[in-house]
Amino acid sequence: MNQADQGIRGQVAAAQASSESAVGKVQAVAESITQGILSPGFHGCAFLNAAAEYPDPAHPIHQFILAHRQWFLNTITDLLAQTSDAPAAPAARHLVMLRDGAMAAGCLFDPELVSETFLQGVAGLLLARTGTATATAADTSPSITNTTVQAT
Numbered sequence: 001m002n003q004a005d006q007g008i009r010g011q012v013a014a015a016q017a018s019s020e021s022a023v024g025k026v027q028a029v030a031e032s033i034t035q036g037i038l039s040p041g042f043h044g045c046a047f048l049n050a051a052a053e054y055p056d057p058a059h060p061i062h063q064f065i066l067a068h069r070q071w072f073l074n075t076i077t078d079l080l081a082q083t084s085d086a087p088a089a090p091a092a093r094h095l096v097m098l099r100d101g102a103m104a105a106g107c108l109f110d111p112e113l114v115s116e117t118f119l120q121g122v123a124g125l126l127l128a129r130t131g132t133a134t135a136t137a138a139d140t141s142p143s144i145t146n147t148t149v150q151a152t
Contacts, residue, residue: 001061004046005068011036012075022082023126026095029079030122033099034115037106045103072096084129091125098122
């Protein structure tokens with residue numbers, strides 16, 4: 001679990017470093033999640049899988065999982081707080097739930113479709129917070145830049 005935790009922390013740090021804008025950072029983190037889903041041999045989230053195997057809240061592995069998830073939620077909350085003056089916690093919880101669903105569905109269904117749907121969900125959250133769902137091309141990767149949600 002330590003190795004998975006450190007890998008995810010590094011992945012999130014690298015994603016954040018790839019953009020200067022807050023929106024771009026959120027998009028880069030989302031894109032990094034889809035890269036995992038699209039990777040060969042993807043079997044879902046190690047932490048969600050371990051939580052199913054260690055359901056006792058007092059078990060040290062369960063405690064480690066909760067600490068990791070709290071770190072991830074705090075990180076996403078901090079990033080989303082930089083995108084708008086609106087409270088970030090509800091949007092962060094929403095993004096984490098979208099991520100959890102994508103991680104579970106990514107090994108059960110078409111990972112391309114799951115990834116696309118996840119990125120559209122993140123774009124919708126950003127649209128609701130900022131009025132825009134994309135960063136500039138200089139801020140993020142081309143695949144995210146092409147993920148646009150328009151208000152109707």
